[in-house]
Amino acid sequence: DIQMTQSPASLSASLGETVTIECRASEDIYSNLAWYQQKPGNSPQLLIYDANSLADGVPSRFSGSGSGTQYSLKINSLQSEDVASYFCQQYNNYWTFGGGTKLELK
């Protein structure tokens, strides 16, 4: 099974700040990686797929990058509505999620 290690587990940032969340796979997943945002009390929503492609309707301040086993999600100019948990997910070999990052406002 492919293991996904996400860091940090929690993060506190100020409005307007740039935030980066990391995700490491236990083996090469060939950019078969997605990022999801889950706001409190809601279901997850797709943000990024294929490591760096923005899903429909997602603001351009979100971006994804990486290859091989190392991937990251960057949020530019943090907004209050970005307070949420973020999960990475590999779909190269079945489907596994990272443990999540809880993003709060400082």
Add this chain to the structure above:
Amino acid sequence: VQLVESGGGLVQPGKSLKLSCSASGFTFSSYGMHWIRQAPGKGLDWVAYISSSSGTVYADAVKGRFTISRDNAKNTLYLQLNSLKSEDTAIYYCARKGRGYYFDYWGQGVMVTVSS
């Protein structure tokens, strides 16, 4: 696209439950569908997948106990949960397979609590 789960509730260990996911806003028969679960306050775990041609795949934790199925005439996805254990307690989400193998739309989820 809208996905609406139903059928959750409180069930005793060892008993069964059947979840439904009603789909609308897209051609249901053309899409693969997933079930994913999230234990209270925890992360996400993929449970099962059914392709548009009804091929199925299961996570090891549920293999032999859960069955995913679909009724294209009713635009509905199902998950039959048998021999339930306390560790199956979670919110269960249905989700649509995107153009790739990611999940592009999710339902709002349904809670399953396994307790005596």
